[in-house]
Amino acid sequence: MLGVLIAILVAGQTGYSGPGRARPNVLLIMIDDQNDWIGCLKGHPLAKTPHIDALARRGMLFNNAHCQAPLCNPSRTSLLTGLRPSTTGVHGLMPWYGDVASLRGRESLPQAFGRAGYSTLVTGKIWHAVPPADRAGQFKVWGHPGGPGVGPVAKLIPPTPGGNHPMMDWGAFPHKEEQKGDFKVASWAVDQLGKTHDGKPFFLAAGFFLPHVPCHIPPEWLAKIPDDDSVLPAIDANDRDDTPRFSWYLHWDLPEPRLKWVRENNQWRNLVRSYLACTQFVDAQVGRVLEALKASGHEDDTVVVLCSDHGFHLGEKQITGKNTLWERSTRVPLVIAGPGTAKAGECFRAVELLDIYPTLMELTGVKGPDGLEGRSLVPLLKNPAAQVDRVAITTHNRGNHAVRDDRYRYICYADGSEELYDLREDPREWTNLIGNAGMTEVKARLQSRLPRVDVAAVPGSQHRVLEYDRATGKAVWEGKEIKLGQVVP
Ligand SMILES: [Ca+2]
Ligand SMILES: [Ca+2]
Numbered sequence: 001m002l003g004v005l006i007a008i009l010v011a012g013q014t015g016y017s018g019p020g021r022a023r024p025n026v027l028l029i030m031i032d033d034q035n036d037w038i039g040c041l042k043g044h045p046l047a048k049t050p051h052i053d054a055l056a057r058r059g060m061l062f063n064n065a066h067c068q069a070p071l072c073n074p075s076r077t078s079l080l081t082g083l084r085p086s087t088t089g090v091h092g093l094m095p096w097y098g099d100v101a102s103l104r105g106r107e108s109l110p111q112a113f114g115r116a117g118y119s120t121l122v123t124g125k126i127w128h129a130v131p132p133a134d135r136a137g138q139f140k141v142w143g144h145p146g147g148p149g150v151g152p153v154a155k156l157i158p159p160t161p162g163g164n165h166p167m168m169d170w171g172a173f174p175h176k177e178e179q180k181g182d183f184k185v186a187s188w189a190v191d192q193l194g195k196t197h198d199g200k201p202f203f204l205a206a207g208f209f210l211p212h213v214p215c216h217i218p219p220e221w222l223a224k225i226p227d228d229d230s231v232l233p234a235i236d237a238n239d240r241d242d243t244p245r246f247s248w249y250l251h252w253d254l255p256e257p258r259l260k261w262v263r264e265n266n267q268w269r270n271l272v273r274s275y276l277a278c279t280q281f282v283d284a285q286v287g288r289v290l291e292a293l294k295a296s297g298h299e300d301d302t303v304v305v306l307c308s309d310h311g312f313h314l315g316e317k318q319i320t321g322k323n324t325l326w327e328r329s330t331r332v333p334l335v336i337a338g339p340g341t342a343k344a345g346e347c348f349r350a351v352e353l354l355d356i357y358p359t360l361m362e363l364t365g366v367k368g369p370d371g372l373e374g375r376s377l378v379p380l381l382k383n384p385a386a387q388v389d390r391v392a393i394t395t396h397n398r399g400n401h402a403v404r405d406d407r408y409r410y411i412c413y414a415d416g417s418e419e420l421y422d423l424r425e426d427p428r429e430w431t432n433l434i435g436n437a438g439m440t441e442v443k444a445r446l447q448s449r450l451p452r453v454d455v456a457a458v459p460g461s462q463h464r465v466l467e468y469d470r471a472t473g474k475a476v477w478e479g480k481e482i483k484l485g486q487v488v489p
Contacts, residue, residue: 055335065353094461181209186288187288256322
């Protein structure tokens with residue numbers, strides 16, 4: 001808790017203070033599938049992210065921030081519309097929110113800035129996927145699309161289970177950093193930061209692809225990571241013995257290999273090193289963008305938000321990948337810096353990516369749509385230790401939720417099974433306390449915060465969508481009924 005003891009210097013006034021004063025710019029930096037293996041978050045002792053750490057030193061580091069869904073499309077749809085997956089029914093990799101009848105016309109975060117007279121620009125992955133016809137309606141200027149960039153002619157690792165998905169790959173192969181999509185995304189953002197935008201404030205969004213798989217990395221970057229087992233995360237071999245069987249159903253038939261396969265194929269260390277190296281590479285690109293912001297003279301009138309869309313397992317709980325309601329999958333980096341934020345602050349309150357939309361509205365004075373489900377973080381940006389009654393909720397398909405407060409995590413699944421963890425005593429979530437009589441009150445308190453509305457997946461959902469009918473016990477994974485009682489090893 002040292003972070004909250006650091007002397008807080010509030011930089012200037014909080015946000016926009018009325019007509020006559022220029023609204024601040026916004027720089028939104030999103031990283032894909034980036035868990036808490038970030039230097040200042042201390043999620044991994046070997047994670048080195050000097051540029052993100054430097055950003056945290058001139059703003060607020062949210063140490064206990066969580067995604068609303070542990071998957072790209074639902075997480076990003078939630079952040080950018082300001083609505084929970086349990087409210088919208090966007091749970092899977094499809095559909096695009098513009099194709100959802102109940103969301104048609106809903107003003108997204110970039111649209112709110114565009115309407116307010118901002119120059120809106122995007123490069124790389126911010127939305128999960130935008131149909132070409134809808135692009136101009138989201139951001140006025142579209143830059144380099146990003147993505148993985150150059151790749152090897154064939155996969156670097158042995159064929160993976162579940163169809164040998166081409167993206168399930170990692171490791172070093174000779175290529176130049178300039179050939180990577182993330183380098184080009186940073187270059188495009190750097191160019192834009194040197195422009196004047198016709199005198200308008202800008203909302204610039206830059207979305208980095210790595211460390212999303214394939215984690216391909218030039219050899220000199222992989223060489224920065226120790227090549228021994230010190231890189232591996234600590235795991236408990238029997239960790240899943242006290243987790244509900246239903247937790248496997250959320251992770252049913254995915255292309256991400258399980259720990260068993262990764263070990264048997266001598267790929268665990270390679271995956272972990274590649275992931276760490278990719279994070280370090282993205283951090284360097286973040287550094288280029290932040291350097292350009294400084295050089296532009298706009299550091300003091302630009303709100304910078306840096307976050308990821310969800311976390312990623314690298315062996316913990318016997319799996320790799322996302323799609324879980326545990327800490328490794330829900331905890332994300334979140335840093336906010338610039339006008340209206342304390343410097344070198346660290347906040348341990350449970351906060352959500354959903355809070356970004358209303359926070360940016362308050363910091364800039366732009367009026368957002370009604371019904372934003374997040375809560376502005378401005379009180380915490382001024383005083384990270386402020387007493388606020390907050391929890392963070394992550395949903396993965398209807399009926400499956402995690403509720404995280406400053407200390408505990410409660411999980412409930414659609415079949416009624418549950419988990420409870422004390423993160424203070426058990427930061428790796430190895431011991432499920434749900435049957436512990438002393439935990440009844442904690443459970444009831446967190447349970448009372450579950451979403452009141454919990455709608456089914458909208459039409460057009462399929463990929464990574466699980467539908468479960470508690471009355472009949474029927475479970476449907478990606479449109480096909482699965483045989484309950486079976487546990488995939
Ligand atoms: Ca993602
Ligand atoms: Ca366990």
